[in-house]
Amino acid sequence: MKISEDTLKNISQLSKLNIADSMKEKISKELESILLMVDKMNEVDTEQIEPMSHPLNEAQNLREDIISKDIDRDEYIKNAPHSDDGYYLSPKVIEQE
Amino acid sequence: MSNPTSLGLFEQANLLEKKEISSSELTELYLKNIKENEDLNCFISLNEYALDEARKIDKLKNRKSSVQGIPIAHKDIFCAKGYKTTCGSKMLENFTSPYSSTVFDKLNTSKTIMLGKTNMDEFAMGSSNETSYFGKVKNPIDKLRSPGGSSGGSAAAVKANLCAFATGTDTGGSIRQPASFCGVTGIKPTYGRVSRWGMIAFASSLDQAGIFAKSALDASIALEVISGFDEKDSTSIQKKVPNFRDETSSKMNHIIGIPYKLIDKIDDSNIKQNFLDAINTLEKNGIKTKEIDLPYIEYSLPSYYVIAPAECSANLSRYDGIKFGYRCSDPKDLEDLYTRTRSEGFGEEVKKRILIGTYCLSAGYFDAYYIKAQKIRALITKSFKQAFKEVTVIAMPTCSNEAFKLGSIQDPVKMYEQDIYTIPANLAGLPAISVPSGSNNKMPLGLQFIGNHLDESKILNISHEFQKLTDHHVC
Numbered sequence: 177m178k179i180s181e182d183t184l185k186n187i188s189q190l191s192k193l194n195i196a197d198s199m200k201e202k203i204s205k206e207l208e209s210i211l212l213m214v215d216k217m218n219e220v221d222t223e224q225i226e227p228m229s230h231p232l233n234e235a236q237n238l239r240e241d242i243i244s245k246d247i248d249r250d251e252y253i254k255n256a257p258h259s260d261d262g263y264y265l266s267p268k269v270i271e272q273e
Numbered sequence: 274m275s276n277p278t279s280l281g282l283f284e285q286a287n288l289l290e291k292k293e294i295s296s297s298e299l300t301e302l303y304l305k306n307i308k309e310n311e312d313l314n315c316f317i318s319l320n321e322y323a324l325d326e327a328r329k330i331d332k333l334k335n336r337k338s339s340v341q342g343i344p345i346a347h348k349d350i351f352c353a354k355g356y357k358t359t360c361g362s363k364m365l366e367n368f369t370s371p372y373s374s375t376v377f378d379k380l381n382t383s384k385t386i387m388l389g390k391t392n393m394d395e396f397a398m399g400s401s402n403e404t405s406y407f408g409k410v411k412n413p414i415d416k417l418r419s420p421g422g423s424s425g426g427s428a429a430a431v432k433a434n435l436c437a438f439a440t441g442t443d444t445g446g447s448i449r450q451p452a453s454f455c456g457v458t459g460i461k462p463t464y465g466r467v468s469r470w471g472m473i474a475f476a477s478s479l480d481q482a483g484i485f486a487k488s489a490l491d492a493s494i495a496l497e498v499i500s501g502f503d504e505k506d507s508t509s510i511q512k513k514v515p516n517f518r519d520e521t522s523s524k525m526n527h528i529i530g531i532p533y534k535l536i537d538k539i540d541d542s543n544i545k546q547n548f549l550d551a552i553n554t555l556e557k558n559g560i561k562t563k564e565i566d567l568p569y570i571e572y573s574l575p576s577y578y579v580i581a582p583a584e585c586s587a588n589l590s591r592y593d594g595i596k597f598g599y600r601c602s603d604p605k606d607l608e609d610l611y612t613r614t615r616s617e618g619f620g621e622e623v624k625k626r627i628l629i630g631t632y633c634l635s636a637g638y639f640d641a642y643y644i645k646a647q648k649i650r651a652l653i654t655k656s657f658k659q660a661f662k663e664v665t666v667i668a669m670p671t672c673s674n675e676a677f678k679l680g681s682i683q684d685p686v687k688m689y690e691q692d693i694y695t696i697p698a699n700l701a702g703l704p705a706i707s708v709p710s711g712s713n714n715k716m717p718l719g720l721q722f723i724g725n726h727l728d729e730s731k732i733l734n735i736s737h738e739f740q741k742l743t744d745h746h747v748c
Contacts, residue, residue, distance in 0.1 A: 183632070191586065191631045192593075192608075193624055194616040203625065206685050210629055213686050216575045217645050220652065227647030228654060229478065231464040231702020232726055236507040251371040257600035264595050267604050 177211040179204040278302050278434040281487035282343055282494055285437055289342045296342030299437075300327040300386055303344045307388065307435050313411045315430040317349045318357050319389035327386050338383035339494050339518070345380065346436035348427050349390035350397060351482075352471040353377045360473045361393040361405040361423075364592050364599045364618035374471025375503045376440055376482050383498050388436050391426030395620045396589065397447055397475045399423050400691035401682065404622040409679055412455060414716060418676040421451030421691075424485070428455040431485045438486040438495045442472060444479045445577055446672075446695025449707035452485060453671035453719025456709045458736065458746060459485045460492045462729050464702030465510035467496075468503030476584035477508075479577075479699045488746050489708060489736035493517035496729065512727060520730035521737045529555065529722075529735065530565035530664030539673060543713045548670045551710045551720045554742055560735075565660040565667065569652045573697045576653070578689060579633050579646035580700075585623075586630030592618060625685065654701040661725040666735050669694050671707040671719030694721060704729045708736045709745035717745070 184204055188195050195203055230236075249262060258265035277285060277294055288294045300323055307316065320326075323344065330342045352358045352370035359365045373381070381387070394404040402410040402425030410425040412418040413433035420429040424441030428451035431439050441448040443461035452459025461483040472482055482499060486492040497517040503509045531552060539545040556562055594600035594614030601617050604610035619627070633642035660667060671694060682688045698705035703723050710720035720739065724732040740746050 179632075184628075187628050187631045187635060190635060191624075191627045192590075192611040192615050193619070193627065194612055195624075203628070206625060207629060207632070209684070209686050210578060210625075210689075211632075213689070214575045214578050214633075214642070214646075217572055217579070217649055220569065220572055220649055222645060222648035222652070225648040225651050227644050228651035229647065230508065231478070231654065231700075232510065237502075237504065237509060237511060238507055239504040246372060248371070252597075255368055255371065255597035257594065257598070266595050267607050267610055269607050 177208065177215065179207045276302070278306055282340065282437045282491040285343060286339055290336055295331045296344070296386060297324060297327040297331050299342070300324050300344045300388070303388055303436060306433070310433050310435060312416070313413055313429055313433060314408050315391055315410055315426045315433065315435055316346070316389040317359055317361070317392050317407050317426070320356070320387045323386050323388050330384050330386070338498065340380065340498055341384040342386065343437045344386040344388050346388050346391045346427060346430050346439040347377060348393055348424050348439065348441050350393060350442055350473045351377050351440060352473070353387065356390065358390065358473065359407070360397070361395040361407060362618070362620065362623070363406045366406065366599065368597055372471060375468035375505065376472060376499050379499050391424070391430055391439060393426055394423035395623050396473070397423040397442055397444055398585070398622050398626055400446070400450055400688055401679070402426065403679060404620055406620060411679070412676050414456065415676070417678055418716065419454065419679050421454035421676060423447040425451045427485050428452055428457055428459065431455070431457045431487065438484060438491060440482060440499070441485055442480055442482050443699065444476050445581060445699050446692035448483045448485065449671050449695045449705060449719065449721060450691055452707040453717065454676035456717030456745070456748065457485050457487060458489055458492050458706065458708050459483065460496060460706040460729070460733070461698065461704065462496060462500065463510065463704045463726050465508050466704070466727070466729065467499050468506040468509050470503055470505040474588040476581040477588060478584060479581060488740055489706065489733050490518070490521055492706070493521040493733045515730050517730060517733060521733040523734065525665070525731065525734045527560050527666060527731070527735050528664045529560060529562045530660050530667040531562055532567045532570070532667065532669060533564050534566065535570060535669060539670065541674065544670055544673060544718065547711045547713065547718050548720065551739065552668060555739060558742055560738065563664055565664060567660060568656050569649065570656065570697050572649045573653055573700055574689060574693055576646040576649040577696045577700060578629070579642045580650065582626040582630030583633050583643050584630070586627045586634060589623070589627055650700045653697055657697070657701045657703060665731050667723040669721050669723070671695060671721040675713045675716035675718055698723050702726065704732055706732045706736050708739060709748070711745055
């Protein structure tokens, strides 16, 4: 599988990652070599096989939906790089008319 | 008495019980070893309260757990409330956990002493410990060589007597490969046996916590403490935890399955011979073996390198520079904040895996890659289940080579091939263990046993049998 410049641009935008121009060729080549290895999967006929999601095929154990008090807002927000009065701060997303 | 830090957990617990040593004495000795071995770079952070905690534990009248007063290390992927948890990344360099992982909680409640948090490949993505933002870990046996990865700090710390045992995580071999490289015992239990709550996620359907120790018996004691159902992890298994320690030293009748077709393909004749010698040792002592076939196993690596990056790209989308972690300076808008934060905060290997995962999950490719990989995963699991109808455990080498020189593997696919023998157990969710089995070029090699789902006792038991017959684990 060839990773074209457009494909690399598309997946880096989806991933929210910038790739420096000087790195583009190296990254593309490495991704291509990984995908070449991955393409070996196509040798296997999987037509009738159900895809597997949980190794033990168990249903997920969901706990009762009861409010717990494990989480302390102030304790959590201490890790935010920018916060104010219990709110997370982000750059402005709504422009004024 | 020989230096108590060179003893395993089982013997240390006996000394503590008989009051021949105190937890604070033991802690002091370990802290001294850690200081003297700083150049190994095993730790990202140290617990400045370790000695105070040990003194408090020394004042307790009774021993309430098998690990009480034992000084240990945690891979820096486990959240511990109030302590830094970096996951080996610049992204989390200043992150202080607001809550504790279940693994940390269980060991803390059992009164172990956390000496510090160990170094690791960034977000557990790597097989050499070279992707850590905090610098590579050196192998204690030969400092020019890799300790393996991603849990290389934990493996090296156990080998260098910097802790009695250590926690680790294994997504594709991150406990077993470093255990093999450093000459220690490392076990990854059944997927779901140990809670993933508070363990920073890489690939959620593959990640599993486990233990590094000096022997299978030591590992059994520590594994029992961290195992068990946890309602905070929806993939946690609701099954009773056996008495691993008793079952490890009990009498079991094994039939070891050997996938000879796979063994025949090993290039390095020394690695192949080491494996065959280990099997021979067991056979000579009356343990039965049987040839098995594991079809589809050669497709483990391709399938893993779709599933793991796909899940990684989803899990790591949470690092956005807003709620916690690194944030770029002076973002001009939200898009700029996301993109620059992630580009500056993640290292090269992590970015590469996010890109691969995003590609495999993107429109038009999802079925061809992710669904295809999950179908192959089903076939691999089925082939293991078929084999376990005839055998109690399966044996194969842990890795196709001994510890390599740091910086010597540049090709990503060559690095990924480090995990060809360990990945199958993750895909199928099976328990697996690596025990020292001798050496090549003066570096340790590992013998791997894989068990059926929930059969940790059987792989611990056969490992213990092997360690009774050999002294590779005490060299």
